[in-house]
Amino acid sequence: MESHSFIAKIEGHGNLHLDWDKNKVWLEVDEGERLFEAMVVGRPAKDLPWITSRICGVCPIAHNLAALKALEGAFGVKLSGSSLLLRRLLLAAQILQSHTLHLYFLALPDYLGIDSGINLAKTHPEHFKNALKLKQVSDLLAESVGGRGIHPTATAIGGFKKVPSKNQLIGLKKEVERLLEPAEKTAKLFSSLKYPEVKTDLVFLAQTSSIDYDVYDVKHISSSRGALGKISDYKKLITEEIRAYSTAKFGKYSGKIVTVGALSRLNLSGNLLSGKAKELYKSAGVDFQNPYHNNLAQSVEIYAFIQKVIELLNQLTKEGIDEEKTIVFSEDIKPSRKVRGIGALEAPRGGLYYEIGIDAEGLITDCNIITPTVQNLPSMEESAKAVISQQKNVGKDSVEELLEMLIRAYDPCITCSVH
Amino acid sequence: MKNKPKIAIFDFTDCEGCEVALVSLREKLVEIATETEIVNWRLAQKKADDGPYDIVLIEGTPITQTEIDTLKFLRGQTKILVGLGSCATLAGIPGIIDKEARSGWYEKIYGKDYKPRGIDALPLSAYVLVDYSIHGCPVDKSELLRVIQELLAGKTPKNPGYSVCFECKLAGNPCRLLDKKPCLGPITAGGCGAICIKGGSPCYGCFGIRQDAQVDNLVMTLRKFSDPAKIENYFSMFLKKTPEYKKLFDNKKERNGKP
Numbered sequence: 001m002e003s004h005s006f007i008a009k010i011e012g013h014g015n016l017h018l019d020w021d022k023n024k025v026w027l028e029v030d031e032g033e034r035l036f037e038a039m040v041v042g043r044p045a046k047d048l049p050w051i052t053s054r055i056c057g058v059c060p061i062a063h064n065l066a067a068l069k070a071l072e073g074a075f076g077v078k079l080s081g082s083s084l085l086l087r088r089l090l091l092a093a094q095i096l097q098s099h100t101l102h103l104y105f106l107a108l109p110d111y112l113g114i115d116s117g118i119n120l121a122k123t124h125p126e127h128f129k130n131a132l133k134l135k136q137v138s139d140l141l142a143e144s145v146g147g148r149g150i151h152p153t154a155t156a157i158g159g160f161k162k163v164p165s166k167n168q169l170i171g172l173k174k175e176v177e178r179l180l181e182p183a184e185k186t187a188k189l190f191s192s193l194k195y196p197e198v199k200t201d202l203v204f205l206a207q208t209s210s211i212d213y214d215v216y217d218v219k220h221i222s223s224s225r226g227a228l229g230k231i232s233d234y235k236k237l238i239t240e241e242i243r244a245y246s247t248a249k250f251g252k253y254s255g256k257i258v259t260v261g262a263l264s265r266l267n268l269s270g271n272l273l274s275g276k277a278k279e280l281y282k283s284a285g286v287d288f289q290n291p292y293h294n295n296l297a298q299s300v301e302i303y304a305f306i307q308k309v310i311e312l313l314n315q316l317t318k319e320g321i322d323e324e325k326t327i328v329f330s331e332d333i334k335p336s337r338k339v340r341g342i343g344a345l346e347a348p349r350g351g352l353y354y355e356i357g358i359d360a361e362g363l364i365t366d367c368n369i370i371t372p373t374v375q376n377l378p379s380m381e382e383s384a385k386a387v388i389s390q391q392k393n394v395g396k397d398s399v400e401e402l403l404e405m406l407i408r409a410y411d412p413c414i415t416c417s418v419h
Numbered sequence: 420m421k422n423k424p425k426i427a428i429f430d431f432t433d434c435e436g437c438e439v440a441l442v443s444l445r446e447k448l449v450e451i452a453t454e455t456e457i458v459n460w461r462l463a464q465k466k467a468d469d470g471p472y473d474i475v476l477i478e479g480t481p482i483t484q485t486e487i488d489t490l491k492f493l494r495g496q497t498k499i500l501v502g503l504g505s506c507a508t509l510a511g512i513p514g515i516i517d518k519e520a521r522s523g524w525y526e527k528i529y530g531k532d533y534k535p536r537g538i539d540a541l542p543l544s545a546y547v548l549v550d551y552s553i554h555g556c557p558v559d560k561s562e563l564l565r566v567i568q569e570l571l572a573g574k575t576p577k578n579p580g581y582s583v584c585f586e587c588k589l590a591g592n593p594c595r596l597l598d599k600k601p602c603l604g605p606i607t608a609g610g611c612g613a614i615c616i617k618g619g620s621p622c623y624g625c626f627g628i629r630q631d632a633q634v635d636n637l638v639m640t641l642r643k644f645s646d647p648a649k650i651e652n653y654f655s656m657f658l659k660k661t662p663e664y665k666k667l668f669d670n671k672k673e674r675n676g677k678p
Contacts, residue, residue: 115466
């Protein structure tokens with residue numbers, strides 16, 4: 001793998017290099033720097049969520065909402081009840097979109113011995129049908145609440161510029177209920193796959209709410225080894241280092257290598273799942289020492305978030321949306337003094353952090369973004385070392401294949417990691 | 420049997436959202452993949468055949484030297500080269516950063532010792548001849564499908580001649596300009612269905628400036644209710660690397676904030 005070919009079927013341009021003799025592995029990230037933290041400086045606050053959603057086309061909603069949370073923190077804006085429900089719905093839709101794309105389109109082909117997810121249409125039409133249904137309805141949810149499936153148009157500081165009608169919500173509920181079956185089949189399919197065997201000692205990290213399996217309304221940073229951290233201390237806790245071979249920084253938590261994403265959320269908050277999602281989790285047999293099981297964790301999460309979306313839609317249709325409090329137009333918001341805000345949420349791939357400074361004129365003075373994949377890069381290298389040392393007997397080609405599958409299992413978002 | 424056309428899809432520096440839009444075509448993508456041979460697409464498959472190709476779709480901005488070299492190489496490998504999305508067709512969001520501002524920001528974000536890869540964010544057309552541009556941030560799914568189908572049918576696709584306003588009226592949206600809210604709809608090429616305005620946002624021109632657009636007239640209208648900084652803010656979202664932007668604003672001060 002010492003060539004310039006990039007790993008296929010991951011988001012962005014990364015290449016894993018290895019030195020067999022020295023048992024050394026390094027993940028070269030070669031995505032060009034777009035400098036998002038620079039491009040927003042000097043621009044009005046309203047531009048932040050609009051511009052930074054473009055960091056990533058796979059998880060744009062996560063960036064859009066984290067940016068809005070940071071701005072709302074800075075301006076001291078509280079969301080109405082309906083706005084909060086709609087935000088949670090939108091982020092759940094994002095996780096469904098992203099997990100479906102990754103599991104069926106990027107990860108599954110490895111396990112079925114085919115190259116492209118598009119070929120599933122011919123080789124495994126039943127799986128393909130489930131994938132399309134999940135994709136179609138999660139895109140529809142994102143479009144209905146966010147205004148567009150990729151790069152939202154309807155979100156705004158303090159709420160939304162436009163909200164779905166009650167009839168639309170009722171229609172969505174019917175559609176989402178039809179996902180329960182394909183979602184269950186997805187969890188069972190990924191439980192039935194034969195994952196490569198590797199034992200690692202992963203330290204898990206996730207933002208948690210400790211009340212339920214929530215990803216939007218998070219309260220603290222939890223680690224599988226150590227005390228709860230405050231989100232406001234994110235910068236002290238998560239440090240980033242520069243490596244010559246990578247345009248992405250490498251992140252550590254309290255100086256330690258950690259793992260973020262679906263497997264971490266399940267490890268730290270899995271006990272908060274309820275109903276059928278809990279059953280599927282229990283019967284899935286997730287091995288938390290095996291990073292390949294992140295795929296399995298994502299499949300359980302698909303079911304869990306469909307359940308959550310149904311709950312949210314029930315609540316929204318029952319209570320109705322208070323449009324007066326939800327719809328805001330705040331293009332020219334000016335705080336009249338310097339303010340700062342932090343916005344954090346669990347994106348599909350793990351904890352995402354935004355910090356923003358705004359001057360009295362409402363212009364952005366500085367911006368800091370830490371993405372999930374930045375936190376996962378060191379863990380990917382560690383797990384790759386474990387694969388090499390534990391699978392030495394299978395031959396170089398097979399190990400290289402296992403390593404590509406490993407990187408894919410982490411579902412890295414390379415363009416996010418560079419931004 | 421006639422050989423199927425060979426399609427290759429490449430991505431440079433960007434968010435990959437336009438490729439996600441391509442995947443969101445779902446059944447239609449399967450049809451395209453059946454009618455053609457997708458011989459190279461890193462995001463979706465390992466199969467990565469060398470050229471020559473019939474159609475190359477390129478998403479993203481060629482920002483590093485490797486990407487610029489690859490782009491020039493690919494031009495020689497394909498009959499038809501298509502830009503996919505605003506990063507490729509306009510430089511779009513990455514184009515917000517000026518070339519001169521980059522070094523200061525590299526130092527601030529990555530430190531003194533870092534060797535940057537990115538040179539400048541420019542559209543594909545800054546380096547090679549582009550046969551067709553599918554604009555949009557992200558591209559519109561039906562527009563994407565239309566262009567691909569026309570290309571496969573051997574037609575030369577054309578950009579819609581009308582502006583976003585035309586589609587905005589059809590969608591029944593209230594006019595932002597009449598409400599004294601800035602909007603670049605009148606000068607922007609249609610094809611998006613006015614999706615941003617439908618969601619309550621303005622048009623920032625991600626489909627590019629349409630032919631024969633009366634840019635000066637729109638600026639005169641905007642001046643009636645917006646200050647110059649606000650007008651520039653709108654034009655600098657996706658259009659910063661266009662000749663129109665340069666003509667309107669380029670004699671001014673430093674625009675990317677200081678690190």
